[in-house]
Amino acid sequence: MVETDAFWDFFWEMRLRPMENLGKRAAIQAASRLMRQMARSGRGSGLRLLELGCGEGQILGALVDGHAQLCDRRACVGVDYNPRSLERCRQDYPGLQWLEDDFTSAGYLEALGRFDLVLMVNALHEVFSSTLSAGVVDVPAAKQRAETTLGRAAACLGAGGWLVLFDGLEPPGDPRESLRVRFANAASRRDFETFARQYRPFHITYRPGEGPLEVELPRRDFTRYITKSIFLGKGLWQTERLESYQYFTQDEFHAAFERQGLVIREERTLTMNAVKWEQRVTILTPGVGFPEEHILILAQGAAPAQ
Numbered sequence: 001m002v003e004t005d006a007f008w009d010f011f012w013e014m015r016l017r018p019m020e021n022l023g024k025r026a027a028i029q030a031a032s033r034l035m036r037q038m039a040r041s042g043r044g045s046g047l048r049l050l051e052l053g054c055g056e057g058q059i060l061g062a063l064v065d066g067h068a069q070l071c072d073r074r075a076c077v078g079v080d081y082n083p084r085s086l087e088r089c090r091q092d093y094p095g096l097q098w099l100e101d102d103f104t105s106a107g108y109l110e111a112l113g114r115f116d117l118v119l120m121v122n123a124l125h126e127v128f129s130s131t132l133s134a135g136v137v138d139v140p141a142a143k144q145r146a147e148t149t150l151g152r153a154a155a156c157l158g159a160g161g162w163l164v165l166f167d168g169l170e171p172p173g174d175p176r177e178s179l180r181v182r183f184a185n186a187a188s189r190r191d192f193e194t195f196a197r198q199y200r201p202f203h204i205t206y207r208p209g210e211g212p213l214e215v216e217l218p219r220r221d222f223t224r225y226i227t228k229s230i231f232l233g234k235g236l237w238q239t240e241r242l243e244s245y246q247y248f249t250q251d252e253f254h255a256a257f258e259r260q261g262l263v264i265r266e267e268r269t270l271t272m273n274a275v276k277w278e279q280r281v282t283i284l285t286p287g288v289g290f291p292e293e294h295i296l297i298l299a300q301g302a303a304p305a306q
């Protein structure tokens with residue numbers, strides 16, 4: 001049977017339906033397409049995949065299971081420093097290498113060898129946020145740390161290999177620009193105040209608007225609120241409140257990729273949860289919509305000079 005793109009679109013649509021996070025789906029589908037492309041272009045089977053910050057292995061596991069005939073299962077590697085997540089990986093996806101370590105450690109990635117596909121899905125923002133100290137992120141140092149890690153990931157690519165990055169995106173424009181918003185009800189307004197009090201990577205500033213449900217706040221802080229709002233009141237909030245999804249604008253991603261010898265072949269910006277956000281808050285400032293706050297980038301190493 002010839003497995004067409006339409007076959008794989010349908011396959012992933014069925015397989016990933018229970019997976020809530022749209023970002024993971026987008027990353028898996030993009031990586032699957034690249035793997036099929038590599039196989040068609042004569043790379044054959046035996047593809048080696050590496051996921052940095054693999055969590056519970058859903059992404060790497062789905063790709064290796066879905067494309068068992070294209071991968072060298074034993075040479076596919078997931079790295080995470082969370083032992084409980086790795087236990088789950090080993091249970092759900094046996095036969096791959098699940099390594100417990102800090103992938104930002106100098107020399108660590110080099111020692112893993114070269115891969116056809118390197119995945120960083122919702123992981124680099126944690127590297128940025130891990131510089132959190134005394135309640136705030138030191139932004140220049142954090143950006144540098146994220147870029148250094150990107151460079152180390154790029155160095156793991158074999159010839160013609162691909163890096164797939166999915167993560168938060170800082171929207172363009174002046175982050176201090178002010179927005180007026182109205183919460184749907186008193187509970188949403190209270191949630192916002194909890195967010196503003198407990199969110200750590202940046203100080204959130206706002207001032208009351210006209211009615212009890214209205215506030216005015218910088219666009220940067222609104223983006224942070226709206227992308228974290230789905231965790232408010234849930235157990236995950238205690239870790240989510242310490243991480244900023246946003247660290248690079250699209251231009252900063254472009255510049256960092258270029259400096260690290262990566263050529264972006266494809267990219268998409270996304271607004272992940274607008275339907276849920278609309279239930280919490282309305283933006284009153286005319287002409288302003290919910291931000292595109294995630295990005296998917298597919299890149300390759302720069303071809304060696306002739």
Ligand SMILES: C[S@@+](CC[C@H](N)C(=O)[O-])C[C@H]1O[C@@H](n2cnc3c(N)ncnc32)[C@H](O)[C@@H]1O
Pocket residue numbers: 024052053054055056057058059079080081082085101102103104120121122123126127
């Ligand atoms: C938000 S989760 C994403 C997991 C997975 N990529 C996914 O999308 O399902 C980020 C993961 O990166 C891991 N992580 C973050 N920084 C890390 C580091 N420096 N070394 C190893 N793991 C790291 C965390 O433990 C966490 O499991």
